[in-house]
Amino acid sequence: MSPGQQPQNSPTALTETFHYQNATHTYTLKWTSLGDPNAQPLIFIHGTPWSSRVWSPYALALSRQFHVYLFDNPGFGESPLEQPLPETDTSFAGNIVQELDSDLSRQSEVYAALFKEWQRNWEGRKPHVIAHDHAGLMSLRAYLLHGREYASLCLIDVVAIGPFGQDLFKTVAENPSYFEKLPDMAFEGILESYIRQASFKELNKETMEMLKAPWLREGGKKGFVRQLCQANSRNTDAVESRYDGTIGKDLPIKIIWGANDDWIPVETAHRLGKALGAKEVVEIEGAGHLIMYDQPAQLGVELGRWLNTISGS
Template sequence: MTAASQHDVALTQSFDYQNATHSFTIKWGSIGDPASPPVVFVHGTPWSSRVWVPYALALSRKFHVYLFDNPGFGDSPLERKLPNTPDSADEVTRLDADLARQSEVFAALFKSWQKEWGNRAAHVVAHDHAGLMTLRAHLLHSCQYASLCLIDVVAIGPFGQSLFKLVAENPGHFEQLPDMAFEGILESYIRQAAFYNLPKETMDMLKAPWLRREDGKSGFVRQLCQANSRNTDAVESRYGEVGQKMPVKIIWGAQDDWIPVETAWRLEKALNAKEVSVIANAGHLVMCDQGAQLGTELGIWLAIAAFGSS
């Protein structure tokens, strides 16, 4: 079990991975009894594993919970291009985090944990672009889950936010923004994801990874470029296989302004999901808007999926 305080889950472990073009270091941590059923939380953009900490702490009484930061998010550094790998002439491609690469790294990390689990499979909880990451890892990289819970996820088109398109068309302009202007855009972007006004401490927690890093500004621009291109073509036609192999639950904020709630029902049909829960008075950041209700939904779902009862 990794070290954790009463109010935190420390990402004290490192996982290194390399493919033909890039190398990666992922910071991760776990909490709970290693003999308990494993649960893996996967964050989206522009968030970090911090959004999952309250749920990890609560569930660690009955589960072995894993948290990690995706490449370039939170405590994990940006991926590093290997020597002699040619630079792209296209500015957006240079900045693009590439969900296909992130999914590949997640799959490798997930499989490294499997060695600890023996014959057990992990329950996976994903938010935002982590939905597509976990689906790609399952369908393209053979990661097997005991269950899958998808919360306001990027997984099925069409997509679109004007800011994604604007940044993708002018990435260099945004990288050159003064720090004060950058923080203003970042805060406005985060605020749009919530239904209620976020408390200062919550806003500061969500902004902090981008403000404290030397590469925070370019990293944020990079993930917005990535958000404009979703890498769904390789898997969307295969979604029907997912619900046949594992129970799938979909949770959505009724007032999600980023990905409308109608997407939940389309995704339910595409994945053959077991159930959909829509949470009222919640936006895309449902864990901040309705944390208690989300916690109840997760607790019941995981209790049934892991132990066969609530």
């Protein structure tokens, strides 16, 4: 078992595999589901540089009421990075947004395909979707551009509306090969510092090791540098152009944000809420970007209240 990988007997272990191919790439996603297959579906989507494991406690708790789905995005956790087809030109003519999938069009496409595969068993039921970080952009692309229908959407400290940017993103993007060649010890120090910045409270050793593990495996350094370069070129034009303040009339939307988020400031939550027409915007004090570790109980209460309210409406 690779460092940080869940034991196969863990209830949230990703035991299923989904394969997908489009005109330029092939994808292999690891996923699992928990709870009664006849219950209403609930999908958790993680962001960068995390994996589905950030949602494990919530998935276990909510699987008593819902049929819960977890998966690792391409290049994260236990899902390998997308692979270009050998006969296809994937240079994208110098377009950095397309090359790095900085608008998440490819990740959103494969998520939409996985969604369609799951949908075969839903018998007309629509899923609730809970999204964190860049999963906000993924979930909105799937809804607005791929026609995937949700019962509700809960967005937590998400990448979904500009502007974006951190000094580290810019620094790495200016010379990615330098960072790929860093000694392992130096790279791990940068990685750990980056993760610590996402949390308002001190992360315990077990959690820190779990969050670092996927990027410390073979090829992980290159993958992590790629994620930072991708973030430096983040683009949301395809969906932001559709934010007209009325999406929330057809789709119940709740936004939850850490009041102490140093990655994406809390004022973004209110701009996004207005742009989407969200039913509710909630700030959680004493929480940074990793709200599920800073204030796990309060986040759990907010999720439970939201899902019970929407499911009963």
